[in-house]
Amino acid sequence: MEIWRLPISASQRGKLISAGYTSLSSLSSISSSDLARELKVSESEAMNILNVASHSRGPETSNASCSIVEGAQSAWDMLHDEESLMHITTSSADLDNILGGGIHCKEVTEIGWSSLSLIVNSVLKYKLTTAFGSESIIFMLIGGVPGIGKTQLGIQIAVNVQIPNDFGGLGGKAVYIDTEGSFMVERAFQIAEACIEDMSEYNRFLRKDFQECKIKMQPQDILENIFYFRICSYTEQIALINYLDKFLSAHKDVKVIVVDSVTFHFRQDFDDMALRTRVLSGMALKLMNLAKRFSLAVVLLNQVTTKHTEASLQLALALGDSWSHTCTNRIVLYWNGNERYAYIDKSPSLRSASAAYSVTARGIRNSSSSCKRIKMM
Structure with a gap:
């Protein structure tokens, strides 16, 4: 109750x-x-x-x-469920490869960014510390500097979740929770247009004619399937998270929830740290349950800060170690020269790897660089 x-x-x-x-x-x-x-x-x-x-x-x-x-489940059934999980493409094949196919449903992916510009040597040299629990639902943290494309990636995912089943997508809808006011509807329209155009490239995998599907899906249809919520305080955020259960029961075709950003309203106006920890933990648990119950993906955007120790430079999640314990996977976005990279720092199921990607007028795409884009660590 x-x-x-x-x-x-x-x-x-x-x-x-x-x-x-x-x-x-x-x-x-x-x-x-x-x-x-x-x-x-x-x-x-x-x-x-x-x-x-x-x-x-x-x-x-x-x-x-x-x-x-x-509700007891055998380990064999769990393995079968994991192998059959659907995923949402990021529109970058290289990024999808290191993520095991994209953003998976029934999982919570946390995407963060750092206020400090780090080159690739810093990311690979210094230990990126975050302790994670052993939850069955996977959390990911992705960190990077401003301008790295975290909101662009959030919008891209909200659009790509709507790719029809015939095109290898989920054919779902998206909930976008904006706490910072960074969502750009014009940008979402551009990405939606590009997404529809890109479907023509997958004709060889389809059994239906592309033109027939294209008529049924227009950019305005994609925008209508993104449920946008503007949140201005942590109390509004908590209330909305608690309301999502009822909302999703009425909109069972929603397959992704994007929160941009999850910690924005919790970095201030909290004198009682124990209270903040409990509020955040309750919110994380609620989102985990929603991901599992409704078989959807949850994408949380978070900020990564830096802290210095005697031996190294470490990246730490905003809001401290207590929040970081809710996550099991971590991905860091960073610059290497003029190129953006994603690096898997920690994951129980994914190998440490880095991949270059680009933020273009059409959205998230593979890097145009001629250098090797994927590097296994």
Whole structure:
């Protein structure tokens, strides 16, 4: 049972959600005094909230336990599921190759960028540190400098998820959550036009005539299938993430959620670091569950910052180590001279590799350089 269903006042529900409590289970181990301090209410009011939550949790706990047991899956079935996962192309074959085919559904891919310009030698020489957990749903962190094309990549993915099944795509729709105001609808239209034009190159793989499919898909259709949300505060962001479950139930053809950027509103106005950690962890868990339940991809854009140690220069995720533990894979975007590169720094399933790519008028594409684009580490 989620907090918004709890039979308490709207004001109390709002305070709980703003403090990062999204489900009854998140209230199971907190004392009334701690809850009162976090919600800035009296201890008696906090005790009343906990009592209501306790009475509402009874049947749910046993049902959840039965659901977990009945949902047991063999390792063989898990392997089969992973091999059959659909993916979203980035429109760069070289980038898709190092990603194992593109951005996979049922996975959360985190894309970040750094405020410091790093050349390739820096990326490969220094250890890029982030500790990741062992979740079954894969997270990726991709970092790079400003101008590296992170928003361009987010828009490209929101467009490419709509490529029809006949063309090797998912034929889905996209949710784009913009916290920075960086989404450019004119740019999305350009990328949509180029995407439709590129479909003609895949004719040899198709059983249907390209012209027939082209008539059914126009740039304006692609834009209509991108559900755009502008978020101006962390409370709005939390509320929207909690609302996505209901939204996706009504729009089951959505196959990707892009958040640009996931940490923008959490880098300020937070004096209580423990509260921020809990809010972010709850949000990450919610997105992981959405990715798995609705078989969609989640792309989170994040900022990478730098920190100096005695022995090395290290890249660290914005918001610190606690947020970094939610991820298992990490990809860094960087400049090598005048060329953009993507580097897989850490992954339990992908080899460390780098690939060059370009940001063109048509969107993300292979690098035009004549040098070797893919390098396995």
